[in-house]
Amino acid sequence: MSDQFEFNELIKSLNVTPDEEAKQKAKALFLQKAEEAEQTQTAEHKKTGSVFRKNRRSLFNFAAGMAAMLILTVGILTAYDPSFLTGSVSGGGDIVQYRMFPAGTETPVLDTAQKYSGELSVFHIPGADEDINSQFIKSDGAAFAEGFAYYVTQFGSKADTGKVENTVTKGKVLYVPVNRSDYKADYGNAVCCGEIVLLKASDKVLQKHGYLPCKGQTLNAKDYPVLAGILAPGAEQFTLPDLSGQSPVEGAVWCIAAEGDYPYTRPAGN
Known part of the structure; x- marks a missing residue:
């Protein structure tokens, strides 16, 4: 099971009405980070063609992707529950x-x-x-x-x-x-x-x-x-x-x- 599939299933399981404006802001942040990662990759490509550069670029792409996913996740969770950003969401909602x-x-x-x-x-x-x-x-x-x-x-x-x-x-x-x-x-x-x-x-x-x-x-x-x-x-x-x-x-x-x-x-x- 891929991380993307698990993330999609998590989002589907949130049975509440999202805030469309907050979701659009989260999407814009995601696209911005993706563009920054692409620009950095292009700049690195011009500097050197070494194996070290290639590995470094792969590592950076992975980190940038994880950061973008985190931003998107936080944005969506905030859209579903604004208290997420204040740290007031408690673990476990069991009664x-x-x-x-x-x-x-x-x-x-x-x-x-x-x-x-x-x-x-x-x-x-x-x-x-x-x-x-x-x-x-x-x-x-x-x-x-x-x-x-x-x-x-x-x-x-x-x-x-x-x-x-x-x-x-x-x-x-x-x-x-x-x-x-x-x-x-x-x-x-x-x-x-x-x-x-x-x-x-x-x-x-x-x-x-x-x-x-x-x-x-x-x-x-x-x-x-x-x-x-x-x-x-x-x-x-x-x-x-x-x-x-x-x-x-x-x-x-x-x-x-x-x-x-x-x-x-x-x-x-x-």
Whole structure:
């Protein structure tokens, strides 16, 4: 497999909308470096016909080609994600989600983002229970946090069962880890806006995917209008629950989804 083929495959795998202006600038830089390399080669050719000159020219051509490829790569990566030039792109974009099931059940093998029958979710219900989608039913037992409660998926996907590593059982809940990047591409993100989920990822990755760690912070409603409509309808500000230090899994944090599907039958937004 050639380097050119691998580079082309890499570019194809970037599933985002490029900035055409940035791509054109990168192309212009590439052509400029290629022309400079050709001019230098011509000048060297006039100086001497020795074997040393030939080897030196080959080495220079290789270095110039690599430099041009680097410029093109940086230009394209910048077009896809301008933060590339600032060094803020973090390695690995994986998010491990610990999905919840009643303790004592057979360990489900989860391979999609869809809700599974019997799965536990944590929602904030602003009104009567009938406001929630009929897919979910409120679970008996203590509330999860102020204004939040466990809900059981009564109509969902049926999971296979098997051996899953790194599961955690705390109290009445079984936590099953899944890597969200491994989900099948034909399934959407089933996390609902306003849902509290247990995640393990870097702060940058969490922010990029619309998850806010629950640390009791106060936010402006205009920055998160749909989430504010769930937690504090009509208010200019709203406060997230403080779940710091309450994670049952080391390294994971409770987050609230600021994006995603809306779980209610009478949504205040999309």
